[in-house]
Amino acid sequence: MKSPRRTALIVVIVLLIVGVFGGYFANHQLAKQRHHQRIVATTYAVVQIADKLKLPLVGVPNTANKMPARYKNVTKIGSPMNPSAEKIASVKPTAVYSVTTLKDQFGKSFKQQHIKPYFLNLQSVSDLQHVVTTMGNQYDRKSEARAANQEINQAISKAKQRANHRQKPRVLVLMGLPGAGYMIATNHSYVGNLVELAGGKNVFTSKNQEYIQPSDEAIQKAQPQVILRLEHAMPAMVTEQFNSDFKTQSFWRQTPAVQSKRVYDLREPDFDATANMHAAKALGEVSQWLYPGSQ
The missing domain is CATH 3.40.50.1980 (Nitrogenase molybdenum iron protein domain)
Known part of the structure; x- marks a missing residue:
């Protein structure tokens, strides 16, 4: 007759074997599932x-x-x-x-x-990083996700250093619409988020809207020191529209941004209406436009 101690030892060994093979099978099935993702x-x-x-x-x-x-x-x-x-x-x-x-x-x-x-949700840089982390976990790409987010974090740190202890420039963000003029991008837009991270002050803010209707009087009153023009769709047409409007509308010539030639065109793929993996480069460009000449 087997001793209780020996019986218990055999049970423990069996459970360990079952656990090892069970874990191997589960990992194999998970790897198989990931391999067949379409x-x-x-x-x-x-x-x-x-x-x-x-x-x-x-x-x-x-x-x-x-x-x-x-x-x-x-x-x-x-x-x-x-x-x-x-x-x-x-x-x-x-x-x-x-x-x-x-x-x-x-x-x-x-x-x-x-x-x-x-x-x-790609409405901001932090939203983008959250998506990258989540998909990295889901598809077993954790190291790739960490590397991608680290590149963005470095760009954020560099932008903060450049803006440190300096007066925030007033920034107007426009999104061009082919054949239909433009909209004003608020702090809730992706480019508005880049402006915030770069240490700028968006002259148009909103509680929940990404874009608002333009007002010539409001723009003139805001006195933007920097103007960013997002040419998201059909850039050639939108650039021509912007240039024509800035020449024919006298109020543009009265803004500090135009007078000091601090009007910048934002084009794909570095810039878009939603956050993308060019975010680090885009933030670096916005940072330099807002604080030219600084390291």
């Missing part, structure tokens, strides 16, 4: 995040921007503003990513194809 990115900002994290994609948006080499031959699924539910469904995705600002673009056709996109 991810679709419907915006260029999401493509950039995926590229930084070295994630495979089975669908990418049509874009004028340069596509990363790893996605050169990946299926195009339409423009970010009007992605094709049929093309997305054809690549049999396990996850489809867009951004919160385009949520209204995904209508009945996606429900009919049984596609439920995930909408990433």
Whole structure:
């Protein structure tokens, strides 16, 4: 008859063996699941995040921007503003990513194809970093996520050092609209967030709105010392619109920014309406425009 102590030892050994094999099986299944992820990115900002994290994609948006080499031959699924539910469904995705600002673009056709996109919040640099961390954890790309966020953190620290103990310049941020003039970007916009991180004072703030209607009188009264013009869509047309407006509207010539030639055009891919993986470079540029000549 076996002693209770020996029986207990055998039970412990069996449990350890079961635990080891159970853990191995679970890790194997998780690795298998990650290997078979079929991810679709419907915006260029999401493509950039995926590229930084070295994630495979089975669908990418049509874009004028340069596509990363790893996605050169990946299926195009339409423009970010009007992605094709049929093309997305054809690549049999396990996850489809867009951004919160385009949520209204995904209508009945996606429900009919049984596609439920995930909408990433990229309204600020901190939101971008949160998304990078979350996706890094989800897809086992933690080291890549840490490296990407560290690059942004270094840019933030450098911008703070440049602005330290200096008077904040008054900044006006405009977003050009092809054929329809422009909107004013508030502190809740992505570029507005870059201005804040760079140590500038956005002359137009809001409690919850990203963009507000322009007012010539309000702009003139704000006396901006720096003007940033975001040329998000159709940049050639928007730049021409801006230049024409700044020449024909006399109030622009009366602003300190125009008088001191501190008007800067923001173009893709470094700048966009939502945060992207060029955030570190974009912040560095805004920082230098706000505080020229400083290290």
